[in-house]
Amino acid sequence: MANQLDSFFSAIADPTRRAVIERLTRGPAPVSELHAPHDMALPTFLKHLKVLETAGLTRSVKKGRVRTVHIETEPLAQAEHWLTTQRKLWEGRLDRLSALAERLEKGGDA
Amino acid sequence: MANQLDSFFSAIADPTRRAVIERLTRGPAPVSELHAPHDMALPTFLKHLKVLETAGLTRSVKKGRVRTVHIETEPLAQAEHWLTTQRKLWEGRLDRLSALAERLEKGGDA
DNA sequence: GAGTTGGTTAGCCATGTGGCTAGGTAATGT
């Protein structure tokens, strides 16, 4: 039961990391550029990047001294799917309940 | 930028709590019933319930000595929306890239 | 009214997380 949703959701639970993801949807970027808008030390920021990468949300390649990071949407789709499923199950249940209520109202034979 | 997505995502990053949500999509339930399938002490489990409730994923009412918990789908929809947006942005970008590649192939005037 | 049930509070503990500094290495610019 403890699948990759664990690491995925906890990865995007952090605002810094969500911001990185948002940036990466506009295309790949080197570490330094990703770091720039965030007011924290580089090593701290690198930890965030590592979390994203081990959770499978990003990949990166190093060329020379520059590491370029890009996004990986597969996990996004998976998480989306889990959320959708739960919401629809609940909403489906509500639908059945209101249908039942309607039936009871009309032919009140229960 | 640090909205309720923070607490939402970190709430569902835990397998126990996701299991509770999954259970609740089949309808409201009292604390004891929710607790039953989980091999942990009640107080520990109550903490999980509290996390879910403060994150706005559930609500609960106490009647007599029984507290009944039910799900709240609004936050689910919001989180879903964030994920969808990010995925689509990225995929849209890919589309534009491949369209560009195609144009370059045909009338190679760049 | 004594016992049981369902939930709650308080407090302890180990581990995880997010921040820092200091110092290092390898590639590139001058």
Place this chain on the structure above:
DNA sequence: ACATTACCTAGCCACATGGCTAACCAACTC
């Protein structure tokens, strides 16, 4: 060759998180 850039490693610290036990209260049951 020397300096600078871009990133990485190690190690420290404070606080959050997820687990526990013990003890408690309030509501039913008998």
